[in-house]
Amino acid sequence: MSRLIIVSNRTPGKSPAAGGLAVALKKALSTRDGFWFGWSGSFSENPEKKARFETIDGLKIGQIDLTRADHAAYYAGFSNSILWPAFHLRLDLTDIQSHWYEGYRRVNAQFADALVAEIEPGDVIWVHDYHLIPLATELRRRNIRNRIGFYLHIPFPTPDALNAIPHHEDLLKDLTAYDLVGFQAQRDLVAFNEFIAHELMVKETGGQPFVVDPSSTVLDVFPIGSDPGAFAKLGKSPAAQKMYNRVARGLNGRALILGVDRLDYSKGLPQRISAYEKLLENNANLRRTVHMIQIAPPSRDTIKEYQVISDELDSAVGRVIGKFSEPDWLPLTYVKRAYGQASLAGLYRLARVGLVTPLRDGMNLVAHEYVGSQDPEDPGVLVLSRFAGAAEIFHDALIINPFDTDETAEAMRKALVMPLKERKQRWRSLMDAALKHSVDNWAESYLDALMHSHAAAPGDEDLPGRPHPRTPAHRTAERPPAGRAPFGSRMPFFPWLRSVFSS
Numbered sequence: 001m002s003r004l005i006i007v008s009n010r011t012p013g014k015s016p017a018a019g020g021l022a023v024a025l026k027k028a029l030s031t032r033d034g035f036w037f038g039w040s041g042s043f044s045e046n047p048e049k050k051a052r053f054e055t056i057d058g059l060k061i062g063q064i065d066l067t068r069a070d071h072a073a074y075y076a077g078f079s080n081s082i083l084w085p086a087f088h089l090r091l092d093l094t095d096i097q098s099h100w101y102e103g104y105r106r107v108n109a110q111f112a113d114a115l116v117a118e119i120e121p122g123d124v125i126w127v128h129d130y131h132l133i134p135l136a137t138e139l140r141r142r143n144i145r146n147r148i149g150f151y152l153h154i155p156f157p158t159p160d161a162l163n164a165i166p167h168h169e170d171l172l173k174d175l176t177a178y179d180l181v182g183f184q185a186q187r188d189l190v191a192f193n194e195f196i197a198h199e200l201m202v203k204e205t206g207g208q209p210f211v212v213d214p215s216s217t218v219l220d221v222f223p224i225g226s227d228p229g230a231f232a233k234l235g236k237s238p239a240a241q242k243m244y245n246r247v248a249r250g251l252n253g254r255a256l257i258l259g260v261d262r263l264d265y266s267k268g269l270p271q272r273i274s275a276y277e278k279l280l281e282n283n284a285n286l287r288r289t290v291h292m293i294q295i296a297p298p299s300r301d302t303i304k305e306y307q308v309i310s311d312e313l314d315s316a317v318g319r320v321i322g323k324f325s326e327p328d329w330l331p332l333t334y335v336k337r338a339y340g341q342a343s344l345a346g347l348y349r350l351a352r353v354g355l356v357t358p359l360r361d362g363m364n365l366v367a368h369e370y371v372g373s374q375d376p377e378d379p380g381v382l383v384l385s386r387f388a389g390a391a392e393i394f395h396d397a398l399i400i401n402p403f404d405t406d407e408t409a410e411a412m413r414k415a416l417v418m419p420l421k422e423r424k425q426r427w428r429s430l431m432d433a434a435l436k437h438s439v440d441n442w443a444e445s446y447l448d449a450l451m452h453s454h455a456a457a458p459g460d461e462d463l464p465g466r467p468h469p470r471t472p473a474h475r476t477a478e479r480p481p482a483g484r485a486p487f488g489s490r491m492p493f494f495p496w497l498r499s500v501f502s503s
């Protein structure tokens, strides 16, 4: 079996509290030879070109250091002050500083330099997320011909938002250097195709289109998931039970409404607090019968916009507490720290209402984890934003528009009074969807599609005399049908768009 090389901004750490994604990728690596590669988390003003390897928790990890200046431009700068807000359609929050792009490309080139020495013929390379879009281009420049796949964990932007990103043409070309590009949701593939369709229109009306030819890259949808079976077990574990009992005692029979998020402006937290405020305002009878817990540990807090959202949330929480609290009842608890998965599973299991209301989100794994942790005999209700990738999977959640705080408040009320029979029916359907879209199925279907993403057998491309698989001659060779369709969600690149490239 070919070796697997996983590349992401950071590698999994030494702490055992790894997320579902790290666990699934670790599992994929445990059945194959290979390693995980990324930034070490350390700075050096003169970083070694070669990767340092160590084995952590049975996993081979390769790392490099970065200079402080490059990291600032690549991570806080281009990745998280331009790509993240623009891909989440928050152009108002972008901070465009032109020199960041050079740092972004420099770090991708540095990743490629370190990787080149480690790649063997037949290795399959799986690159993760928006920090590393140019990595395949950099590897191809260094004559790496192996299969390389890319997975985007966040949503793909609409054409206008894409056009607002400096050097977006380069980034689109970079995507076409991959054999397979995987998206979270159909919405993302549609957005990609929409951009190409828009360029076709520009051409047809006599303008100067930006020509990118994605015809040698397979574009497909692979919705990520969690491990619902593991969460079902975890929800009953002693650590989960401890958290469950501790909080249940405090609730004293009140219904728990729960939000668990990274503190990020994409998660719609101030809007969520406003919706809860409306719930209490419009339903005086519910006051004292409910309690909301919002867990939101700060993230990326060196970036100004993250400090702003943190202040905004502080003030929204203070407003609601000030408005409704009584000496013996608090409407809301806001916890600004992260918890381990077992504690989260206990809280998820206790919550009558799980609030997952991002303004835009790639998938949102909290939705999957909430569903996985429920007690089948007394399940809670998921209130889910239509702008989370998860909404394409969880049809039996209460789907809301997070910008419409009246609608969100009404969904919370509906969830609180929902009869047990309906809760059970909805939960069964959600659990079936979570199991179908488990993180293991996701990794397996992605890797399967990557293995079939061009006609050459793995390693063949490196045999002497074999044509380079990415040469135009090879592109005309019949391609297998784009890998196994992940859960029937495959939507190929619109064939009629090919005309724009062939004319």
Ligand code: ADQ
Residues within 6 Å of the ligand: 019, 020, 021, 153, 154, 224, 260, 261, 262, 295, 296, 297, 337, 338, 339, 340, 344, 361, 362, 363, 364, 365, 366, 367, 369
């Ligand atoms: P995130 O934006 O980080 O991920 P999400 O998918 O909700 O968002 O969470 C990822 C993980 O973080 C989950 O396993 C969750 O348990 C954990 N987590 C979140 N809040 C936590 C808290 N307060 N304490 C402890 N753990 C917490 C990005 C994209 C998502 C996409 C994922 C995976 O933005 O859309 O679903 O990658 O592809």
